[in-house]
Amino acid sequence: MSFEVTILGSSSAAPVYNRHPSSQVLNIREKLFLIDCGEGTQIQMMRYKIRHNRIRHIFISHLHGDHYLGLMGLLSTMNLQGRTTELHLYAQAELMDLIETQLRLSNTVLRYNLIFHPTKYYLNEVIMEDDDVTVRTVILNHRIPCTGFVFKEKPKPRKLLISKIQRENIPFEFYNRLKAGEDYKDHSGKIIKNEDLTKPSAEPLSYAYCSDTIFDESIIPSISGVDMLYHESTFMHEHRERAKATYHSTSIQAATIATKANVKKLIIGHFSARYRNLEPMLTEARDMFENTELAIEGSRFTVDEHQLAE
Amino acid sequence: MSFEVTILGSSSAAPVYNRHPSSQVLNIREKLFLIDCGEGTQIQMMRYKIRHNRIRHIFISHLHGDHYLGLMGLLSTMNLQGRTTELHLYAQAELMDLIETQLRLSNTVLRYNLIFHPTKYYLNEVIMEDDDVTVRTVILNHRIPCTGFVFKEKPKPRKLLISKIQRENIPFEFYNRLKAGEDYKDHSGKIIKNEDLTKPSAEPLSYAYCSDTIFDESIIPSISGVDMLYHESTFMHEHRERAKATYHSTSIQAATIATKANVKKLIIGHFSARYRNLEPMLTEARDMFENTELAIEGSRFTVDEHQLAE
Numbered sequence: 145m146s147f148e149v150t151i152l153g154s155s156s157a158a159p160v161y162n163r164h165p166s167s168q169v170l171n172i173r174e175k176l177f178l179i180d181c182g183e184g185t186q187i188q189m190m191r192y193k194i195r196h197n198r199i200r201h202i203f204i205s206h207l208h209g210d211h212y213l214g215l216m217g218l219l220s221t222m223n224l225q226g227r228t229t230e231l232h233l234y235a236q237a238e239l240m241d242l243i244e245t246q247l248r249l250s251n252t253v254l255r256y257n258l259i260f261h262p263t264k265y266y267l268n269e270v271i272m273e274d275d276d277v278t279v280r281t282v283i284l285n286h287r288i289p290c291t292g293f294v295f296k297e298k299p300k301p302r303k304l305l306i307s308k309i310q311r312e313n314i315p316f317e318f319y320n321r322l323k324a325g326e327d328y329k330d331h332s333g334k335i336i337k338n339e340d341l342t343k344p345s346a347e348p349l350s351y352a353y354c355s356d357t358i359f360d361e362s363i364i365p366s367i368s369g370v371d372m373l374y375h376e377s378t379f380m381h382e383h384r385e386r387a388k389a390t391y392h393s394t395s396i397q398a399a400t401i402a403t404k405a406n407v408k409k410l411i412i413g414h415f416s417a418r419y420r421n422l423e424p425m426l427t428e429a430r431d432m433f434e435n436t437e438l439a440i441e442g443s444r445f446t447v448d449e450h451q452l453a454e
Numbered sequence: 455m456s457f458e459v460t461i462l463g464s465s466s467a468a469p470v471y472n473r474h475p476s477s478q479v480l481n482i483r484e485k486l487f488l489i490d491c492g493e494g495t496q497i498q499m500m501r502y503k504i505r506h507n508r509i510r511h512i513f514i515s516h517l518h519g520d521h522y523l524g525l526m527g528l529l530s531t532m533n534l535q536g537r538t539t540e541l542h543l544y545a546q547a548e549l550m551d552l553i554e555t556q557l558r559l560s561n562t563v564l565r566y567n568l569i570f571h572p573t574k575y576y577l578n579e580v581i582m583e584d585d586d587v588t589v590r591t592v593i594l595n596h597r598i599p600c601t602g603f604v605f606k607e608k609p610k611p612r613k614l615l616i617s618k619i620q621r622e623n624i625p626f627e628f629y630n631r632l633k634a635g636e637d638y639k640d641h642s643g644k645i646i647k648n649e650d651l652t653k654p655s656a657e658p659l660s661y662a663y664c665s666d667t668i669f670d671e672s673i674i675p676s677i678s679g680v681d682m683l684y685h686e687s688t689f690m691h692e693h694r695e696r697a698k699a700t701y702h703s704t705s706i707q708a709a710t711i712a713t714k715a716n717v718k719k720l721i722i723g724h725f726s727a728r729y730r731n732l733e734p735m736l737t738e739a740r741d742m743f744e745n746t747e748l749a750i751e752g753s754r755f756t757v758d759e760h761q762l763a764e
Contacts, residue, residue, distance in 0.1 A: 158531040158534050159500070159527075159531070165527075183494065183496070184494045186469065187469050207559040207560055209526055209527055210527075213527050214493065216519055217523050220467070221467070221468040221469070241555075242555060242556070242559070245552060249548050249598070250517055251598045287561060417534075
C-alpha cells in the first residue's frame with residue numbers, strides 16, 4: 145500500500161533558481177492530501193502529473209504567502225474543470241474570509257462543496273479522521289500562528305494465513321473477523337487462537353510536516369517516532385542567528401529534532417534564496433542525522449521497503 | 455526609443471499546455487508597465503528576464519483570479535528583495551482591501567511605498583501621466599467591472615538639424631527651446647523659423663489593452679488608431695454563443711474591432727483551454743485583419759520599424 149510524499153515546491157519566501165514555494169502531496173493508500181499551496185502549485189501539479197480531482201483534503205500551515213497564495217487559483221481551476229466532489233480545507237479561520245471575499249469579487253459560486261475546518265493555533269488536536277488516516281495538528285513556533293500536521297495510518301487488518309485457515313475449514317464469512325483479531329470457535333466448541341490463523345500486518349506509518357518554525361524542542365513529543373519527518377531548514381547553521389531572528393531553523397537544528405524525536409527519515413526544505421547549491425546543507429544535516437534528504441521539486445519519498453505493507 | 459510589449463501569459467482562466475494566465479510588460483522609453491498579474495507572473499518575469507525593480511506602475515484590469523492572483527506574491531518578493539522605490543497600483547478599490555488584509559495576516563509591513571489608484575468602472579479617465587506617457591482607462595463590458603488601458607506616448611521633441619543650427623551660430627542653451635518648437639531670433643532681430651532648424655520626430659505611439667470583454671463596439675472611439683491593440687480572443691468564432699454567454703470575444707470579433715478602430719497591429723490572447731493548437735484561431739483573425747499576431751508567452755511585439763523614433 146502506498147505511503148509517499150511528492151515535493152511540488154520547497155523554496156522559502158521568494159521563488160528563485162526555478163524553485164517554487166511550499167507545497168507537497170502526500171499519498172496514503174491512494175488517498176491524496178495536499179499540504180500547503182504556494183503560488184504556482186496548480187502548475188507544478190500539472191508538471192508532476194498530480195490530478196487535482198483526486199485531492200479531497202488540503203492543509204495550510206499558516207498565512208504567509210509562500211504557503212497559500214496558490215490556493216485561490218487551484219480552487220478556481222477545480223471549479224472551472226467541473227469538480228463536484230466535496231473538498232475539505234484545514235487552515236486558520238481567516239483564510240476562509242479571504243476565499244469568500246475573492247469569490248464574491250469575482251462573482252463566482254463554487255459548484256462543489258468546500259468544507260472549511262478552522263485550525264487552532266494554541267492546541268494540538270485531531271482535525272481529520274477516516275478509516276485509513278488520522279491527522280493531528282502540531283503547534284509550531286513561528287512569527288505568526290502556524291501549525292504542522294502529523295498523518296498517522298490507522299492499524300492495518302491482520303494478514304490471513306490462508307493454508308492454515310483452509311486446513312481448519314473456516315468459512316469465508318469469518319475472514320474479516322479474523323483480520324480484526326478474533327479467535328475462531330468451531331461447531332464442536334474448539335477455539336483456535338487468532339495468532340495461529342493470521343500474522344500481524346506492517347506497522348502503521350506516519351508522516352510529520354513541520355514548516356515554518358524556529359528550533360523548538362517542544363514539538364518532539366508530537367512527532368516522536370514518525371517514519372518520515374519534513375522539517376524546514378531555511379538556513380545553513382552558520383546563519384543560525386538569522387534563523388532565530390526570522391523564526392526559522394537551520395539544517396543542524398532540523399537534524400537535531402529528527403535525532404531527538406527518533407524519526408526514521410528526515411526531509412529538509414524551505415530553502416532560503418541565498419543558497420543556490422544545496423549540497424552543503426545536505427552534508428551538514430547528514431553529519432548529524434544520516435538518513436536525510438533534500439526536498440527537491442519532483443522528488444518522491446517513501447519509507448524503507450520492508451516497512452511497506454504488501 | 456523603445457515601444458515594446460512582452461507577453462508573460464495569455465491563457466484564459468485555468469493554466470493549460472504550459473500557458474500561464476494574463477500578464478504582460480509594456481516598455482515605453484525604457485519605462486516598464488506591468489499589465490495584469492495572473493498567478494505565476496513573478497516566475498514568468500524571471501524566465502523572460504524582466505527585472506521587477508524596474509517596474510513602477512502596475513495596472514489590473516479586473517478581479518477575476520486569472521488577472522491578479524500573482525500580484526500578492528510579486529509585491530511580497532519585491533519587499534523581500536529590498537525594494538524601496540515607490541510602486542503605483544491601478545485597480546478597482548476592492549483590491550487594496552484584499553492586499554491590506556493579506557499583509558496584516560502575514561504580519562508584513564512593506565518597506566516601499568505602495569500607492570494605490572482606484573479605477574472607476576463607469577468612466578473612462580486619465581489615471582496616470584508623466585513626461586513620457588498618458589494612460590487612460592477604457593470601460594470594458596465583462597461579467598464583473600473591468601477596465602482596459604490605453605497608453606499614449608507624449609509627443610516627442612522635434613529633432614535638431616545640427617548643420618543648419620551651427621551655420622546660424624545658435625547658442626547651445628537655446629537647443630531645448632528649438633526642440634520644443636520655438637522660432638529663433640538673433641541679436642539683429644532676424645527671425646529664423648523653427649521648421650528651418652528642426653524636423654518633426656516620429657509620431658507618438660499608442661497601445662491599447664482590452665481584456666476581458668464581450669464584443670462591444672462602444673470601445674472603438676477610445677482605441678481608435680492605436681499602433682497596437684491587444685484584444686482578448688478567448689474563443690474561435692464557431693463558439694461565439696459561448697463567448698457571448700461568458701462575456702468574452704472571438705477571433706473574428708477581435709479582428710472586427712481592430713478593423714473598425716483602424717489600428718495598425720492586433721495581438722490576440724486570453725485563449726480558452728479548449729484550444730491546444732492556436733493556428734486556426736490566428737488564421738481566422740487574419741482573414742479579416744491581416745496584421746494579427748498570437749500572444750504567445752515570451753513573444754515581444756513592437757510597431758513597424760519606420761514608426762520607431764531614432
